Amino acid sequence: MSTRNPSLLHPRFRALIALVILAVVLIPALSLLDSTSSNASPAPPSDSGTWVPPLSGRFTVSGPYLAPPHPYASGHRGIDFPASPGFTARSPAAGTVTFAGTVVDRGVVSVQVDEHTVFSLEPITSSLRAGDTVRAGEVLGTVSSGGHCYDECIHLGVRVDGEYVNPLRYFYGRAVLVAWE
Numbered sequence: 001m002s003t004r005n006p007s008l009l010h011p012r013f014r015a016l017i018a019l020v021i022l023a024v025v026l027i028p029a030l031s032l033l034d035s036t037s038s039n040a041s042p043a044p045p046s047d048s049g050t051w052v053p054p055l056s057g058r059f060t061v062s063g064p065y066l067a068p069p070h071p072y073a074s075g076h077r078g079i080d081f082p083a084s085p086g087f088t089a090r091s092p093a094a095g096t097v098t099f100a101g102t103v104v105d106r107g108v109v110s111v112q113v114d115e116h117t118v119f120s121l122e123p124i125t126s127s128l129r130a131g132d133t134v135r136a137g138e139v140l141g142t143v144s145s146g147g148h149c150y151d152e153c154i155h156l157g158v159r160v161d162g163e164y165v166n167p168l169r170y171f172y173g174r175a176v177l178v179a180w181e
Helices: 011-035
Strands: 079-082 088-090 095-103 106-112 117-122 139-143 153-160 163-165
Touching (some): 095 117
Antiparallel strands (some): 079 153, 095 106, 117 153, 153 163
């Protein structure tokens, strides 16, 4: 009984390899030529509705958002900005204060941005009350201590329709996908 091993030198196999290499090289090259044509339309401008950082100075995140695997699991449902007690905390977006008070051991301010979106900052000391309106960049209060931040940060959490989402998506313009012609 003989077994037959296909040879890598068989003409059909070599032709197939050549065709694959040609496709790998030519398809990207043709795409580049097409994208430089004069009828290519520019990408639309990015979304201008980006939020402002809650602290003055450089935009630095010290604690990233970590989505939990399910609603009751541990995770980090927001982002942290390095800050010390006494720093001025500003509203990242315009909206209406829905809560300003103490939760367990820390001050919290929550602001309804639209019918779906609420952000919360903690730990914070504020004189605002539920029903007050705030503009983006307006002072909400001062960073205090408490919660997981202790004396090292301020935490920003964002909920959309009650579900926590990564707040970073509000600080940059939306990505725009442009189809290739």
